[in-house]
Amino acid sequence: MPGARNSAAATRPRALVATLLAALGLLVGFIALVGQVTRGFEYWTFEALRRDDAAGARLLARPVELSGPYGAPWTPWPGSTGQVFLVDFIYTRCLTVCSALGAEYTRMQRALRERFGADSPIRLVSIAFDRTHDTPAALRDYGITHRQEPDLWQIGTPVDAGAQEALLRSLGVVAVADGMGGFVHNGAIHLIDASGTVQGIYDLERWPQALERALALAGVGRP
Template identity: 30%
Template sequence: MLPTWMAVAAVAIATVCGLHVITHGFHAVTSDQARQRVLAESPRDLPPIRLLDSHGQNVDLRQIAAKRPYTVVSLVYTQCTTLCLLTASGEAYLQAKLRDADIEGQVGLLTISFDPARDTPDELAQYARRVKADPGHWTIATVADSSDLASLLNAFGVVVLPDGAGGYTHNGALFLVDRRGRLFDALDPDAADLAFVRIAARVRSP
């Protein structure tokens, strides 16, 4: 029996060690939590990707971030009826909270579609109207060149898979970016309150 117990113990130890690595020392129990921890420890530079906005204008991802001290970014597709609705609701909430706190000039909102084939400027404009996006503070866009999509998704750690019904299964977050184009935090889509607290604290810090 001794060899059997030794084998079981070895497997258990290997499993624990593996979980320790995957969860960054047991501090993260999901891939999104792991991503948050990684970003907190080592902010990630955004790639210089051209976007096409809801007005049909080409804009640069890093230049949008450079307009204000901070930008809250989300990745969605406009036909989504699940996670993206939660994300849009969170950004609409943030838009109102930033306005009420009189710091909307310090924090921008950016929604990027990862479905450029369907999310044309006209579709993006309709989406902007649905979520009541203030064009002065909330940019709705997609990639100008579909070949940049993989780089965009990789930068934000977003995984997108066709669901077999014309839509996508994907993860998402409210990403926090600074003026230098550094992605430094990622919060759950339903954590708009926490996103506001964190971003407001940074804006108001001396």
């Protein structure tokens, strides 16, 4: 019937408009969500987001008990007032990023020894996360390779697997098996104060800036 056909024809544009409006609403909502997640479209990677959180003192490292090749287990933070930690995450079989981090920690250790002797307010901490292979012997060998001095630089594995996962999650540290027996992970230096608050995250080649900021945070500044 002509009237029915005309009515159906008139309904189709209205349905199309409604569909377009609904799609537009979804698009606007998606853009708003992306803007919120990326903090105003400023940070597009998870690493950038966690570094922004660190710069704003919004990352809190969960306390963790560590076990190393020397002495009894210990918990780095919370620490005494004025104590500061420079923390990295490694696995001892790593021949790339972890080896480079070890070399930078050797340099920082030397600088701290020359200035403070054994009484440094800055403590270097390397946390090994490969619970299968980072044995006390492996930790000792890693330390020997990089000339670790235990009174300045502590190397250990979390005693408890659950506490390890909680620490990694609290800092946004990711360690993913690479399918070749190793891990892809964050290769950075974390500046952590006595309360466990992360005050900055630095790429390994920026260790001088990390050390300088740690000295300032400890209240000793430059010599």
